[in-house]
Amino acid sequence: MREPFIFRFLSALDARTRAGVSAFLALALIAVPLLHLLLPAGSPFHVSTYAITLVGKIMCYAIVAIAMGLIWGYGGILSLGHGIFFALGGYAFGMYLMRQIGRDGSYQSDLPDFMVFLDWKELPWFWQGSDSFLWAALLVVVVPAVVAFVFGYFAFRSRIKGVYFSIITQALTYAAMLLFFRNETGFGGNNGFTDFKRILGHSITSSEMRLVLFGLTAVVLALTFIFAKWLVSSKYGRVLTAIRDAESRVMFIGYNPLWFKLFIWTLSAVLCGVAGALYVPQVGIINPSEMSVANSIEIAIWVAVGGRGTLIGPIVGAFVVNLAKSWFTVSFPEYWLFFLGLLFIVVTLLLPRGLVGLWKTLRTAQGAKA
Amino acid sequence: MFKHLLATVLLTGAFAAQAAPDPALIRQLGDEDSSVKVAAIQKLAQEGDPATARVLQAMADDALQLAGDKVLIIEDDKAFDAVSGEPAPMPADAESITVNNRIRGELDNALAALKLFDADRNVRLDSARQLQNKVSSEMAPLFERALKKETDPEIKPLLKLAHAQASLTSKNPATRLTAVRTLSESASPAVRNMLQPLTEKAGEPDNRVRYAAISAIKAIDARLSRAETLGAVFSGLSLGSILLLGALGLAITYGVMGIINMAHGELLMVGAYSAYAMQSFFRAYFPDAIDWYLPAAIPLAFFGAALVGVIMERTVIRWLYGRTLETLLATWGLSLILIQAARVLFGAQNVEVANPSWMSGGIELMPNLLLPWNRIIIIGFALFVLALVWVLMNRTRLGMFVRAVTQNRAMAGCVGVPTARIDTLAFALGAGIAGLGGLALSQISNVGPDMGQGYIVDSFMVVVLGGVGQLAGAVWAALGLGVFTKLLEGWSGAVIAKIVVLVFIIIFIQKRPQGLFALKGRFVD
Numbered sequence: 001m002r003e004p005f006i007f008r009f010l011s012a013l014d015a016r017t018r019a020g021v022s023a024f025l026a027l028a029l030i031a032v033p034l035l036h037l038l039l040p041a042g043s044p045f046h047v048s049t050y051a052i053t054l055v056g057k058i059m060c061y062a063i064v065a066i067a068m069g070l071i072w073g074y075g076g077i078l079s080l081g082h083g084i085f086f087a088l089g090g091y092a093f094g095m096y097l098m099r100q101i102g103r104d105g106s107y108q109s110d111l112p113d114f115m116v117f118l119d120w121k122e123l124p125w126f127w128q129g130s131d132s133f134l135w136a137a138l139l140v141v142v143v144p145a146v147v148a149f150v151f152g153y154f155a156f157r158s159r160i161k162g163v164y165f166s167i168i169t170q171a172l173t174y175a176a177m178l179l180f181f182r183n184e185t186g187f188g189g190n191n192g193f194t195d196f197k198r199i200l201g202h203s204i205t206s207s208e209m210r211l212v213l214f215g216l217t218a219v220v221l222a223l224t225f226i227f228a229k230w231l232v233s234s235k236y237g238r239v240l241t242a243i244r245d246a247e248s249r250v251m252f253i254g255y256n257p258l259w260f261k262l263f264i265w266t267l268s269a270v271l272c273g274v275a276g277a278l279y280v281p282q283v284g285i286i287n288p289s290e291m292s293v294a295n296s297i298e299i300a301i302w303v304a305v306g307g308r309g310t311l312i313g314p315i316v317g318a319f320v321v322n323l324a325k326s327w328f329t330v331s332f333p334e335y336w337l338f339f340l341g342l343l344f345i346v347v348t349l350l351l352p353r354g355l356v357g358l359w360k361t362l363r364t365a366q367g368a369k370a
Numbered sequence: 371m372f373k374h375l376l377a378t379v380l381l382t383g384a385f386a387a388q389a390a391p392d393p394a395l396i397r398q399l400g401d402e403d404s405s406v407k408v409a410a411i412q413k414l415a416q417e418g419d420p421a422t423a424r425v426l427q428a429m430a431d432d433a434l435q436l437a438g439d440k441v442l443i444i445e446d447d448k449a450f451d452a453v454s455g456e457p458a459p460m461p462a463d464a465e466s467i468t469v470n471n472r473i474r475g476e477l478d479n480a481l482a483a484l485k486l487f488d489a490d491r492n493v494r495l496d497s498a499r500q501l502q503n504k505v506s507s508e509m510a511p512l513f514e515r516a517l518k519k520e521t522d523p524e525i526k527p528l529l530k531l532a533h534a535q536a537s538l539t540s541k542n543p544a545t546r547l548t549a550v551r552t553l554s555e556s557a558s559p560a561v562r563n564m565l566q567p568l569t570e571k572a573g574e575p576d577n578r579v580r581y582a583a584i585s586a587i588k589a590i591d592a593r594l595s596r597a598e599t600l601g602a603v604f605s606g607l608s609l610g611s612i613l614l615l616g617a618l619g620l621a622i623t624y625g626v627m628g629i630i631n632m633a634h635g636e637l638l639m640v641g642a643y644s645a646y647a648m649q650s651f652f653r654a655y656f657p658d659a660i661d662w663y664l665p666a667a668i669p670l671a672f673f674g675a676a677l678v679g680v681i682m683e684r685t686v687i688r689w690l691y692g693r694t695l696e697t698l699l700a701t702w703g704l705s706l707i708l709i710q711a712a713r714v715l716f717g718a719q720n721v722e723v724a725n726p727s728w729m730s731g732g733i734e735l736m737p738n739l740l741l742p743w744n745r746i747i748i749i750g751f752a753l754f755v756l757a758l759v760w761v762l763m764n765r766t767r768l769g770m771f772v773r774a775v776t777q778n779r780a781m782a783g784c785v786g787v788p789t790a791r792i793d794t795l796a797f798a799l800g801a802g803i804a805g806l807g808g809l810a811l812s813q814i815s816n817v818g819p820d821m822g823q824g825y826i827v828d829s830f831m832v833v834v835l836g837g838v839g840q841l842a843g844a845v846w847a848a849l850g851l852g853v854f855t856k857l858l859e860g861w862s863g864a865v866i867a868k869i870v871v872l873v874f875i876i877i878f879i880q881k882r883p884q885g886l887f888a889l890k891g892r893f894v895d
Contacts, residue, residue, distance in 0.1 A: 072695075078695045078698065080698070151876075154876055154877075155876070158879055160879060162694055162695065163629075163630045163694050163695065163698060164834060164879075166630075166695065166698055167630060167827070167830045167834070168834075168875075168876065168879075170827060171827045171830075171831065171872050171875075172872065174827055174868075175865075175868055175869045175872045178864075178865045178868055178869070179865055179869060181865075182865055293823070293827070294823075297699070297702050300699055301699060304696075304699060334710075334714070337706045337707070337709065337710035338706075338707055338710050340703070340706055341703040341704065341705075341706035341707035341710065342703065342707065343703065344699050344700055344702055344703025344704075344706070345686055345700050345703040345704065345707075347699075348690065348693075348696040348697075348699050348700040348703075349686065349689055349690070349700065352693075352696070
């Protein structure tokens with residue numbers, strides 16, 4: 001008898017990882033809500049709304065980082081345009097949130113405010129059904145998947161790889177950003193979507209809703225991590241790594257790299273879309289600058305800082321870089337770009353295996369001494 | 371002595387007598403009611419008397435005053451009678467004649483009309499041009515008189531067009547027909563709009579005139595669309611030459627080292643800021659020779675960017691050979707640092723880089739097609755740089771080494787090519803060319819810290835399309851992409867054009883992954 005699916009996932013984890021994931025979930029689902037709701041705002045152990053939003057946001061980034069780690073670290077495909085999938089997921093869910101505003105917008109219309117502003121009389125066809133949560137959730141998965149599949153199919157079929165592929169993904173995101181900046185595209189143009197009021201009829205700004213979103217993000221992050229762990233240790237994962245290291249040889253053995261690459265590429269896009277959908281209600285805004293080239297390249301640096309070829313690395317990287325960012329942009333806004341630029345250079349020159357690699361090297365060195 | 375003086379007085383008197391404008395009209399210029407003023411200005415203009423020009427000019431300069439019943443021109447604290455033009459006592463109770471915007475516009479037209487009779491040919495030409503789009507039916511006799519006097523071959527057709535526009539509303543169908551026929555020679559959208567009402571029965575009762583108007587509009591449309599296409603091709607060539615300057619450097623560095631320099635756009639920025647620096651230097655020390663700052667900035671842009679390039683290559687890129695994906699990230703880091711450095715040094719705002727006076731203006735091929743000098747010069751400059759690079763790559767020892775390393779690094783090293791030094795030199799060369807591109811760019815677009823970001827994607831598209839390490843490929847791809855983009859922009863808007871170009875490139879790579887021009891050889895990976 002085959003064991004149930006979930007056990008096969010879990011069996012991919014060793015005991016230490018299993019303990020780590022459990023601790024993380026306990027922290028996010030039990031400790032944080034209790035500390036936020038029960039302790040008074042003055043207490044040193046109180047978890048503030050700001051902290052919940054910040055960590056929730058970074059957990060979304062961490063999901064993106066895992067998605068990037070999968071294609072870059074294991075597939076050898078560096079995408080400099082993953083922001084597009086993140087933003088597509090965000091926009092898909094943002095449409096639902098816009099519809100949930102109902103008549104509470106500034107113009108008290110059934111249509112979202114920006115459409116009233118553009119003097120549109122009815123919803124465009126691609127907004128049909130966006131008032132349904134399930135349809136929105138479906139779009140979050142399907143839209144990035146379709147875009148990634150079509151783009152990836154043509155790119156991988158003609159064996160575009162390496163820097164060529166990276167630059168073309170960058171151009172794709174750039175073009176999409178320009179498209180979404182236009183008012184006529186029908187996604188709010190420059191301002192994007194904002195001023196959300198509720199999800200499934202519940203207020204979006206209440207503590208409870210924040211905690212639910214926070215917990216949901218934590219669960220998705222944990223599931224993504226476990227699934228990715230299982231995936232890379234499966235047979236598929238090994239073929240993928242082989243393609244990364246020597247694509248021609250894998251072809252000569254008789255595999256067609258196209259489908260292997262296409263699968264991980266599409267999966268990665270879907271993960272980004274889900275992360276985007278979780279991100280938008282927590283941050284409260286989605287606009288085309290999420291698709292900017294700079295944002296997409298930053299995703300790559302999270303992975304590089306954490307360490308490629310691991311799955312914990314991207315998570316560590318996403319947290320380290322983004323915590324540094326929110327500290328820098330408040331304390332020394334002038335120097336953030338210098339710091340980020342240096343980070344790019346130092347990590348690629350001196351830390352090719354990232355922080356996780358550094359940690360491992362230090363541990364080995366200690367072990368050798370002892 | 372007395373005789374002489376007498377002669378002068380007589381002559382002035384004769385002139386004044388012949389040219390004196392109607393005193394009643396002049397008085398009306400000082401009327402309370404704006405409409406009366408406007409009517410007076412129009413009538414004065416139609417009389418076409420050059421002496422009136424002084425009065426109207428004074429009115430436009432707010433130097434016309436009303437003292438009792440007399441209209442006076444005030445020049446340097448002296449008063450002149452507006453009718454006779456002779457000095458008059460400075461009155462104590464004069465009040466200025468107010469000129470509002472409506473009157474000011476009317477005055478401009480009237481002055482331009484009067485200038486049609488000026489002695490200076492250039493003044494007449496300017497005025498004829500200026501009047502083209504402001505013709506009203508009352509001006510018909512004015513143009514007729516100007517036409518009779520005019521002999522200049524450049525001014526005459528302009529006057530004819532203006533006259534025809536003015537006589538379109540004539541009562542006489544034959545006059546209208548001639549006017550419509552003359553107007554079919556035009557290429558101006560304004561004339562086209564003017565003819566539009568004549569194509570319908572309500573606007574034009576006479577059948578012959580109506581048919582003439584319909585065919586005239588067809589002729590104008592054909593001319594307009596030809597001018598539009600030519601204009602798009604021209605701006606495409608100009609965009610292409612900028613892309614070429616950006617892509618040439620990228621093609622060299624990518625060809626030799628197989629790395630994409632994401633900071634390439636920032637090297638453009640370095641070039642553009644050296645134009646700015648040189649301009650500030652000239653403003654401060656040689657304000658008389660300010661027009662020459664641009665040639666003086668050429669070496670600064672080249673060597674400045676080359677120096678930045680060498681520093682980048684020696685400190686970062688050199689250590690990443692064989693790790694192309696990481697090079698993308700490291701050079702992106704470099705670009706962030708350069709952008710922030712530019713912000714700290716020159717401020718986050720765009721800086722102003724002025725065109726030298728010899729670059730302003732342009733060649734007017736058709737009424738709605740102007741080829742600006744700055745773009746023509748940039749196309750020429752790009753060709754010059756291209757020629758230079760070609761000579762360098764194909765006729766010098768350095769070029770031979772660069773080509774050798776591009777084709778086979780290991781083998782080049784085996785036969786004694788100092789590959790490490792060639793890398794540095796090639797990188798410096800590519801960076802220098804980018805600097806020159808930035809210099810050219812500073813003349814047609816904004817100079818700011820972020821300016822390089824928009825060009826890196828486009829430059830790389832050129833390299834992808836053209837094939838690696840190929841000058842010919844880069845040239846055809848840059849010009850082709852430039853013209854293609856601009857033609858598309860004409861009918862679909864800039865954003866859609868960009869997306870279509872991108873899709874086109876992706877499809878193109880399906881068919882020819884090696885680019886337009888592929889290096890012949892065998893590669894393994």
